[in-house]
Amino acid sequence: MNNVSDILKLADQAQSEQIEAVLATVVHTQGSAYRKAGAMMLICADGRSAGMISGGCLEPHIIKKAFWLTRQGPVVQVYQTGDDNYDSAKHESWTENDEADNEDLDNDYFDSELELNFGIGCNGRVHVLFERLATALPLLQSLKQVRQTGKPQNVATLVRYQLSGCQNQAQASHYQNQSRNYQSSGRIESEPPIGLHVDLDQSAITKETVYFNQVSEPVKNNPILNKAVSTLSSEHYAQNKAQFVTLQGLRDNQLQHRVQTQWLVRRLQPQIKLLICGAGNDVMPLVTLAKMQDWHVTVIDSRSHYATRSRFMQADKVLCLPLQDKDTLIELSRNAAVAVMSHSLTQDRARLKVLFAHPPAYLGQLGPKYRTERLINEITEAYDGNVAKLQPGIAKLQYPIGYKLGGEGPEALALGIMAQMNAVMHEVDLSTVDSGNITSKQPTHRSQVDSSQAANARFEVFN
Structure with missing residues (x-):
């Protein structure tokens, strides 16, 4: 858990x-x-x-x-x-x-x-x-929505709000006592509470601060807070990882003091998607490892006796998908990590033909190198369109799939596959990793499936 x-x-x-x-x-x-x-x-x-x-x-x-x-x-x-x-x-x-x-x-x-x-x-x-x-629930609900829609969201959480323009604590206390909005609790009514969550995306669109929490009118009208949110919305702090941001010297011209605010700025991301084309027994440990990483896992196979829920209880989806259903395959593989491992030439050929033309974020093929090269040749020779359209997907293909980390059996295979997919999907520069005989290049981001960058995601794992 x-x-x-x-x-x-x-x-x-x-x-x-x-x-x-x-x-x-x-x-x-x-x-x-x-x-x-x-x-x-x-x-x-x-x-x-x-x-x-x-x-x-x-x-x-x-x-x-x-x-x-x-x-x-x-x-x-x-x-x-x-x-x-x-x-x-x-x-x-x-x-x-x-x-x-x-x-x-x-x-x-x-x-x-x-x-x-x-x-x-x-x-x-x-x-x-x-x-x-009760305070955190709106943020958690937004995170759930991000996972359902697949659309990321930028949010900011207020961690600190402190006067910084007063010469000493006595002056700060004097300021608070003179304020008409000073409450008996010791907090100025317009001062935002710690833990206030802000929707940066909607704030950028509406040009007004949009909160997840219920806040009072004085807090809504706080000029320092609104200026801070405007700065956070425009600077795009949260890209791929959370950041701790300090905004110094924000000035309230009416009350003549400065405030320091500190924020946790993060980008709520949807789950990483894994599509496994094939539903053999060796897929089971790969599903288990992916779910341990909190990935969204879909298993497809055109053979109904393989693609059953009882065989893959941990997977989010198990589909008996006909080889002719190209549209569903394209949708399932968009911005996903895809492992082709059906142990069937017919199945692999049909899936790869579609995936080459519509490359996912990661694409790997199980099996020896000569088998995959045979499939590539057959697909390109029989392709009735512009073969150049297939090149970005072919360049992205990892074969044999995964890293050779040692060990035998489906579990060792799944570990090597998961290691390679995890590196690509998290944008790890593997040239900085001490990985023995593994040669690597900078992978591309899962949301940027650009043919001009496809070659950069290529990993030469085996000779």
Whole structure:
């Protein structure tokens, strides 16, 4: 229960069963950290949990403290993972900006327990936002919608909102006490709460701040907040990974003070799609590994006795797809990783003919090299159109599919296939990876199936 699908499923269960829950999200890391910004974990009051924000070392404390930490609303807690004698301020891998971001943090930024040192020896810091499910639910629902529609969405979460234009704390307190909107809780009415989630895509379209959460009119009209959101919407911070963004010196001309805001900016991505053409027994471990990575898996075969739900219970879809149904194959393979492994020349030939003309993000063919070259020759010789149209797909084809990592049997094969597909779909530059005899080039992004870049996704794995 460690991936996003598990978190969404548990959130639905908690909501339907009216069980309180807390969402913990990594908003910033410094030094070494097992999980990076954007990692999430959901903790239910009945003891159930899903997701991970570390390698397992922080989770027991988080499960124990999550509800107490959020007793007064969302809060950010900082965890230090150095050893007992570790001086975090002197760690050379942290930038000066990282250190400056954490100087003189007030209790609005993290809990009064301050920074907790777990003595793990990883020498890093993990900043975690805790919020109750009622606050986080609109964001989780948007994430679910992204997965259903396949359309990514840019969002920003407010992590810190702090006065920075006052000379000292006394002046800041004087400003707050003089404000007509100052509330008894100690927060200015127009000051946005930590954990506020903003839809950057809609904000960019409407030129107005669009929130996931319900917010008061004073917060909606906060000029500093609106300016910050406008900046985040126009700068396109979140492309492929979450970023921690600090906006300095935003000025409220009416109240004559400056505010520093800090945000977790991320791009909610749909699941990576895997299409497996073939439903033999050796496909089963590949389905299992892909689902462990939280991929959306579809298995197709034209043979009805192979393509059955009972054989592939973990797959999201199992289809008996006729070889003549080109339109469905094109739709299923769009921006997907595709593994052709039917052990049938007829099936592979029909699938490859379509996939060469409409190349997916990744394309791999099982079997010896001479077999695949025979298929390529047969397809190009019999093609009744412009053969040049097939070249981008042929150039992208990985054959034999996967990396030769050692071992035998379907499980070892699945591991090698999954390693290669995972590298391409996550845009890993394998020239920087110590991979022995594997020669590689920079892969292309799964959403950019451009023929001019297809050759860059080619991996020469075997001789």
